[in-house]
Amino acid sequence: MNQRILHVLEYKKIIDQLSEQAASSLGKEKVAALKPSTDLEEVRFLQKETDEAAQVLRLKGHVPLGGIFDIKPSLKRTTIGGVLSALECLDIASTIYGGRQLRRFIEDMEEPEMPILRELVSGIEPLRELERQIRSCIDDHGAVMDGASDKLRTIRSKIRTNEGRVREKMDTFTKSKSKMLSDAIVTIRNERYVLPVKQEYRGSIGGIVHDQSSSGATLFIEPQSVVDLNNQLQEARVQEKHEIEKILKELSEAIAEDQPRLYDNVAILGHVDFMFSRAKLGKLMKASLPEMNDEGRIKMRQARHPLIPEDEVVPNDVEIGEDFTSIVITGPNTGGKTVTLKLVGLCTLMAQSGLQIPAMDGCELAVFQEVYADIGDEQSIEQSLSTFSSHMTNIVDILKHVDEKSLVLFDELGAGTDPQEGAALAMSILDEVVQRKARVIATTHYPELKAYGYNREGVVNASVEFDIQTLRPTYRLLIGVPGRSNAFEISRRLGLEETIIESAKQQIGVDSRSVENMIASLEESKRGAEQDYKKAEKILQEAEELKKQLQEKWNQFEDKREKLYAKAEEKAEKAIQQAREEAEEIVNQIRNMKSEAQMKEHEWIEARKMFDEAKPELAKKKKEEHAPKPNKEMRELKAGDEVKLLTLNQNGTIVEQTGKNEYQVQVGVMKVKAKRKELEFIKSEQPYKEKPMAKVKGKAFHVKTELDLRGERYEDALNRLEKYIDDAVLAGYPRVSIIHGKGTGALRTAVQNYAKNHRNISDYRAGGMNEGGSGVTVLELN
Template sequence: MNQRILHVLEYKKIIDQLSEHAASSLGKEKAAALKPSSKLEEVKEWQLETDEAAQVLRLKGHVPLGGIFDIKPSLKRTTIGGILSALESLDVASTIYGGRQLKRFIEEAEEPEMPKLREIVTGILPLKELEQSIRSCIDEHGNVMDGASDKLRTIRSRVRTYESRVRDKMDSFTKSKTKMLSDAIVTIRNERYVLPVKQEYRGAIGGIVHDQSSSGATLFIEPQSVVDLNNQLQEARVQEKHEIEKILKELSEEIADHYSALYENVTRLGHVDFMFARAKLGKQMKASMPSMNDEGRIKMLQARHPLINEEEVVPNDIEIGEDYTSIVITGPNTGGKTVTLKLVGLCTLMAQSGLQIPALDGCEMAVFEEVYADIGDEQSIEQSLSTFSSHMTNIVDILKHVDDKTLVLFDELGAGTDPQEGAALAMSILDEVVNRNARVIATTHYPELKAYGYNREGVINASVEFDIQTLKPTYRLLIGVPGRSNAFEISRKLGLHESVITSAQEKIGVDSQSVENMIASLEESKRGAEQDYEEAERLLQEAQDLRNELKNKWDQFEQKREELYEKAEEKAEKAIRQAREEAETIVGEIRNMKSQAGMKEHEWIEARKMFDEAQPELAKKKKESKPEPQKEVKELKSGDEVKLLTLNQNGTIVEQTGKNEYQVQVGVMKVKAKRKDLEFIKAEQPYKEKPMATVKGKGYHVKTELDLRGERYEDALNRLEKYIDDALLAGYPTVSIIHGKGTGALRTAVQNYAKNHRNITNHRAGGMNEGGSGVTVLELS
């Protein structure tokens, strides 16, 4: 970008504001050197950096950038053998500490995401040892401390001793020679202690005269008796100075050894400070990050001129580069046309510099290779150029460079000459720039240009609104509506006689009157469209609110229904538990009477198992299950194994009792069920003769041992109970129950069961070859 454009659009004022937000001279230096870039990728990178810093400020409120100095000149001096002063060395230590604090802040922050900042601070080295070396020699005020070296401590001890002796000696003079002194004090001249002696007593005191007052009435004399002491003091001070220089030289050499790391730290710290300066400026302007393109598209929502007070500026929507590439703005003076030009130009320069722009989120800016502007009265008395000549000289230069990668801003195009010729010239200039596909925004007073946008593709009219009632501009930009003359309305408002206005209207051409009427109609239509749009927005918002309200109520209803279901299920579960407890009591009583009823043990076991499993499937479980795909309905035959869905039990088809109705053997029960309640499992298998246990001549197949290891306590007892029934049916004299050693809980349960069973005559632990204490052998009768 050329310097003239930066001056015309007041870019330096933005840079000055940016510099104020930098925390260090490093950031201020980078801010002062900032220039817009014409490289899209570079601009995008800058914008991402600024946005990342802005997020940190928004979430954290601050960033530790204190104590950082531009130590580059000091570092350079150390590399050529220069000795840094104590304060310069202290600045190095402070910068090391500041960099370490910033690095810790960035690395320990969990949010927001800071990929660029983390990448930058990764290269900052802590250099704790160097900082410690400096701070162990220099205090926070920049003075070399006594402890910097043993020799310095000794020398300073001597200095204090000599000073004390000199003062004691001098104090004796101030007490005994008061009449001879102008003032009873001890002062210093030429770094030596002296007394202010009256001129007439010069000989009485004796010694070396170092100075006299302006009147000559007072002589500053070093008494002969303290000359030697002062000499010793001065010698000690010279030694102190040499020792301090030696200490600072050693520190400077150590700093020089870390030149590369320190220089890299300073460079990175300056970059971070510059990033946050841009973010702070954006926060001050209430700005947002624009998305960048190189296709000439600009879209700003409620954009404000960054150099106008926020309370005074009127936000406007500005769009160019998509449906149209040129805007011609007409309207009255002081209506805001020039401000609009400068707003677009300055925001473009800011965006291309990585700065956020004062507009709402969602704005889009273009990266141009050049921005040209002809704004303001540039008449030059020295060059003897008129206003028109000055503008034309500038425009001629602009036309030499315009292409599709440029933004051109014309203020009062064609002004300063004959209106008819100026209007024709303005249209020709616009045609030339538009044909080169540049982005153009121009302001004008010429009525001929008001209809320009209707006859040119890619060009649109615009105007700044004027309030006839208040006779003041509103500064609102109306895209698509050309400005119209308000002379008659203003005159009428100010009290000009109607006959005079009517006469004037008759004198203007029919075409001009038609254009004015068309513009008035367009303005009215635009206002009506804006009102309709606002009403539609309001209705849409109301509908959205109503939808959200209904959705919330529906969600509350669903939640309430689920709560009622859960309460009902809890109540049902409670009733089931109560019924089960009662049934258990009844079953227990009936079992005690089973011998009189003539029922077998295994039949009771089957009945109890059916009772345990015949529990209703609650909605909670149904809710979790997914609907299974429809299965093909299979014709069932006697002997087929099926699942009775209503009881969740397996059974065997006995016979078909009716259409879609079957009799099913489930344990000891026979149940009639509909076909839809039966799920086919497998067909009846052909009978194969199996080897049967022949003990006591009975044919019943069952193993002589039962393995209960890993079973739950209740499940183990149920299996044991059924197994004993099966073993009794098989006629086994003894069986082995494998329960393992474990905690002994299963072993105890098996033995207790054996004691209480009338068909178990004895039980014992297994022998060495039978599994030992992990097995219990039962003898059956």
């Protein structure tokens, strides 16, 4: 991308915000090098990276990236035999630990699916032995510990002993010679213990003078009696320094051996930090994942300029590249025309850099090879160029390179010269760019361009709304409605006499007045349509909520009814069992009296049969409740009529008449025969056409091309999905749609995970704008 374009669209400010989200200098380094990509697959991969990181932040709220440092300079020094300092070694140990923590964090996450992140962190080497070696020698403050080696422990013990002896000797001077001292303290000069002696007592305390105060009144003297002790102490400190250098050299050599793996760890950690910095910025902007294409389509709902504060920005819908390829925006100054240009351009650059954009879910942006912009006052005094000349120089350069893979943004096209010539020039420039099939958004003040969109194919008018009541712009973009002059209305509101306004109106042409009236009518119609849409949307939401409540009440009623039926059946069964036992007992008693009664065996069998038939059946009782009622309208039925099958209490459709007063009825997936008196007419429909049915080994069943899982519990949804896919495959469908809704995204993730591992699913994708968007997943079957 041209550096000038990045400057004009303020891309650097986005990079600065992104850099603030990086947790380490490694991430900041990657951010500083970020540039928009022109390769579609690369952009899609960057967006997938950002989306995975965003999912982690949404589920966990954070990612452990602390304690990671840019250790590349230190590693480079070890390769040429350099010795690292203790702090440098500590930074390396901290980075090793940070990488291991990050890998464990990602691997321990069960949801969601994160193939990119998991593959990245799998390359982080734990390097526990090197970290242990460094930590055993250097403490958390970057100091080499006594236990780093036995020799260092011995030397430091010797140093402490000598320091104690020196201090003990010096303390005797501070007590006995306190009058000769400026302060009764022991201090250090040139790494040797000395006393602050007054100038007049210099000869009283023999020894070596190491320093004096700025006034010369105090001399810092090392008494002769402690010179030898100080010498021994200095010698021990030199030995300590050599031993520390030896320890650090051994650590540096160990680091050099693992240098390739450390370089790999640093590269991975920097990239992961870069991914999460993009996700953090998206979360901060309340941004969404854009779907990318290389066909020049841009569709953004409620898009916000990323550099305007959230409490000030006005969201707008922007669409270009499908029904039209060019937009001409008219409207007053400070109305938001230039902001709209920068919004589209900056969001395009952000999307091509792998950043999410501040708009609602379901947005779509294109990958352009070049983005051209002529925005702002670029008058150049040094080059003796006027505003018009400066703009034309830029436009000439744009026209040399623009093609169908370009996005072109013109601000106040043709401004700065004679209005008539400027308007004609603007239309010619637009014609040329449109002819090259580039995507164009242009702003203008010229009234001649208001009719431009009506006379050119692929061009649409737009405007920024102006509130006449408040005399302020609303910053709302109205696509399809050209801007109109508000000079008369504004003047009237400000108090200009009506006679002057009427006189001015008489001096403008009839055509101009007609155009203004047409524009006013369009604005009013659009405003009314938007209000009707909002009202209808509210009513729809209320209806859906009411339907949901009714469904819940119905389900509760059904559950309660089933429980009552079950309880009644259980009670009846117990009563029947008790009656049978009593009857058996009576029969046995009578059988024992057979000699007296002289009854025959077949009479006993008949009696038993009567007992059995006396058993009441609740199922029959249920059927009696739904028994055929006298049909008020015994009209003749024909194929296609919708009827109610009274014996089953189910609605169905007449397939054909199979006999006198007998019909075949389609009830769901069943076909049943019923008498006329068992059918209640509902309404007449088109002649019934039997649905195509999939044939599998002589069996037939209906399979829809979509499955609605909304409202299902997780496990139930997966069970239904598994059975449905088997049926759809047997039915020979090439693709099916799974409706899971948007919600938290858990059900969508479950469906897509299932699709990845199913042998009969070759591919899957989110639904298009006319298919349900991200609330639907389309599965390709093989």
